[in-house]
Amino acid sequence: MSIKNKRVSLLTYWTSRYVLTLCIGLLLISLIFALWIRHTTLEYRLEMMTFIAEQTANRLSDTSTREIPSNEDRLLFKFREIDPELYITNASGKIISTNRPFDLYTLDFMSLIQDENLKKITIPELDEVFYVIKKEIEINEEIIGYVFVLESKDQLTKVNQEYGQLAIFIGSLGLLGWVAIYFLSRRLSRPIMKVSEAAKKVQDGYYDIQLPTTIKEKEVYELVSSFKDMASRLQQLEKTRAELLAGVTHELKTPVTSISGLLQAVKDGVVTGDEADEFIKMALVETMKMKTMVGDLLAFNSFAVDAVPVNIKLHEVNQLIGDSISLWEMTNKSDQLEIEYIRLREDKMVSADLVRIQQIIANLLINAVQAMPNGGKITVTLSEQEAFVEALVQDSGNGIPKNDQPLIFERFYRGENKKYSVRGLGLGLPLSRMMAQSIGGDLLLGNSDEEGTVFKILLKKSESGN
Numbered sequence: 001m002s003i004k005n006k007r008v009s010l011l012t013y014w015t016s017r018y019v020l021t022l023c024i025g026l027l028l029i030s031l032i033f034a035l036w037i038r039h040t041t042l043e044y045r046l047e048m049m050t051f052i053a054e055q056t057a058n059r060l061s062d063t064s065t066r067e068i069p070s071n072e073d074r075l076l077f078k079f080r081e082i083d084p085e086l087y088i089t090n091a092s093g094k095i096i097s098t099n100r101p102f103d104l105y106t107l108d109f110m111s112l113i114q115d116e117n118l119k120k121i122t123i124p125e126l127d128e129v130f131y132v133i134k135k136e137i138e139i140n141e142e143i144i145g146y147v148f149v150l151e152s153k154d155q156l157t158k159v160n161q162e163y164g165q166l167a168i169f170i171g172s173l174g175l176l177g178w179v180a181i182y183f184l185s186r187r188l189s190r191p192i193m194k195v196s197e198a199a200k201k202v203q204d205g206y207y208d209i210q211l212p213t214t215i216k217e218k219e220v221y222e223l224v225s226s227f228k229d230m231a232s233r234l235q236q237l238e239k240t241r242a243e244l245l246a247g248v249t250h251e252l253k254t255p256v257t258s259i260s261g262l263l264q265a266v267k268d269g270v271v272t273g274d275e276a277d278e279f280i281k282m283a284l285v286e287t288m289k290m291k292t293m294v295g296d297l298l299a300f301n302s303f304a305v306d307a308v309p310v311n312i313k314l315h316e317v318n319q320l321i322g323d324s325i326s327l328w329e330m331t332n333k334s335d336q337l338e339i340e341y342i343r344l345r346e347d348k349m350v351s352a353d354l355v356r357i358q359q360i361i362a363n364l365l366i367n368a369v370q371a372m373p374n375g376g377k378i379t380v381t382l383s384e385q386e387a388f389v390e391a392l393v394q395d396s397g398n399g400i401p402k403n404d405q406p407l408i409f410e411r412f413y414r415g416e417n418k419k420y421s422v423r424g425l426g427l428g429l430p431l432s433r434m435m436a437q438s439i440g441g442d443l444l445l446g447n448s449d450e451e452g453t454v455f456k457i458l459l460k461k462s463e464s465g466n
Contacts, residue, residue, distance in 0.1 A: 014189070018181040022174060030170050037166065038157050045156045049084050049133045053149045056086065057135040060145070087148040088137075089113075096145065113146055120153070129153040191220050195227050207235035236407060258286045310353045310438050314462050317350045317382060317389045318343040324361035325380060332365070336375025339365075344382045349462040350389050356435040357459075360443065363428040364393045364455050371397030371453060384461075391457040392446060400448040408445060409433050 088097040093110035106125075112118055112134065120131045130150045137145040191212055198209040209231055215221040262283040266276045325341055361380075368378045376396035383390045400408060409429050429443070436443040436457060446454035 014185045015178075015182050018185065019178050022177045022181065026170050026174050026177075030166060033166055034163065037159055037163070041159045042153075042156050045151070046131060046133070049131070049149045049151060050135075052084060052086065053133045053135040053147045056088070056149075057137050057147045060088070060137045060147070061139055084149050084151040087150070088145060089148065090145045091143055093146075109146070109148065112148065126152075131156060188220065191215055191224055195224060198227065198231065202231050202234060205238075207231050207238070237410065256290065259283045259290075262286075310356060312351050312353055312439055314349045315352050315354065315357075316347050317391075317459060318347045320350065320352060320354065320357055321361065321380060321382060321391055324358045325365070327358060328362045328365050332369070334369075334375070337369065337372075338377045340377065340379045342379065342381040344384060344389070348384060348389055350459040351440060351462055352459055353435075353439050356439060360432045360435055360457060361393075363432045364457075367428060367455075368393065368395035368397065368453070371395050371399075385458075387461060388441065388458040389461055391459065392454055393457065394452055394454045396452045399450050399453055400445075405445060405448060409443075 086097075086099045087095055087107075087109070089095050089109045091113075093108070093113050095109065107123070112121070112132065118132050118134055120129055122129050130152050133149040135147045136143045137147060194211055198211055201207075201209055209228070211224050211228055213224075215224060262279045265271050266279050271279050322341060322343070325339060329339065365378060372395055378396075379392075379394045381392045381394070383392070433443040440460040441458040442456075444456045444458070446456045448454070
């Protein structure tokens with residue numbers, strides 16, 4: 001695998017990128033703060049130089065004499081942050097006093113006095129830029145001299161201590177951010193790693209997995225919960241597949257064995273006359289059962305791959321459902337069964353396939369009869385919704401167990417109540433739902449409890465709504 005496509009762990013991937021983003025952000029913040037510190041330090045020190053110049057000028061202005069103190073009486077200033085140069089001149093620009101040697105370099109103070117907008121100068125001997133603060137010395141409203149305070153730009157903007165403190169602060173913040181990012185990424189990646197490990201187990205056919213449940217992050221919790229539900233569902237489907245193989249074998253073997261035994265008895269002359277005719281009729285019944293099961297398998301596979309065309313036309317829903325119920329009743333008459341049909345007051349047109357609707361109604365009525373072994377009542381009620389006409393098929397049976405309800409539309413699934421009492425392949429409801437969906441509707445479980453079960457058939461209304 002190339003380096004570009006090399007896979008890395010989620011923890012490494014996100015931690016490295018978070019740290020990179022954090023470092024870039026901190027560098028930008030450091031640069032901005034350094035410039036801000038440099039600027040504010042310069043402003044602060046210029047204000048300090050101004051204060052020095054003003055205090056010196058004020059002290060000299062308060063003297064009772066009009067003379068400037070001599071060099072021997074010069075004023076010396078030295079602060080912790082800066083050590084500015086202080087010059088006191090007379091009105092003509094001659095230096096009277098200073099805290100620096102006179103021969104360090106030459107300055108034309110007369111030109112400095114004449115420059116009203118004086119802020120900074122360049123001293124050629126030092127090749128440096130100096131900031132200059134100038135204040136007049138006045139006695140009795142007469143200017144007798146000037147105070148000049150000078151400091152180099154480099155010295156004024158020198159903030160090594162502040163930069164060091166900033167570096168320590170940014171470094172500490174970066175370290176704290178890295179630790180926080182690492183543990184947060186680890187907390188996020190750990191349950192995902194568990195899901196990945198569980199997926200490998202499921203891939204190997206091991207469905208009994210353990211995943212953490214004390215997860216506070218909503219999205220991660222939903223991921224873990226969904227995976228656990230999926231694994232449980234796959235386990236159920238695997239169990240159903242195994243049961244299907246055994247069930248199909250048993251369901252097909254039983255009628256074949258019965259047919260073989262009945263016909264062999266007739267052939268060997270064990271039964272004769274009317275009894276032989278009865279045996280042949282019994283063999284034909286078993287043949288029809290086997291044919292029905294094989295037909296269900298073929299029909300389901302055809303619908304599963306969308307290989308069965310549907311013939312959708314507009315039908316009056318009252319007549320469509322009523323005819324489907326009547327057709328089923330003609331071949332399934334019973335004194336213990338009562339069917340009530342409640343129509344719409346105002347008939348509506350729906351888009352449907354007549355044959356498929358008849359098959360869906362027949363499957364639901366058969367299921368209802370199986371849920372009421374001692375007889376009962378089935379109620380089919382039509383109601384109008386916004387885009388659909390809803391047909392409710394309700395029986396008075398004992399209901400579907402809650403554990404079975406989420407799985408009743410799974411192919412080949414047969415509930416515990418029907419697995420041993422009713423023969424079949426568990427394709428009735430899944431096939432009926434496929435038929436309903438193929439014509440733009442749906443089949444849903446409405447409700448099921450001790451008082452009975454309700455299934456909903458949704459039929460799409462025509463665009464005209466009539």
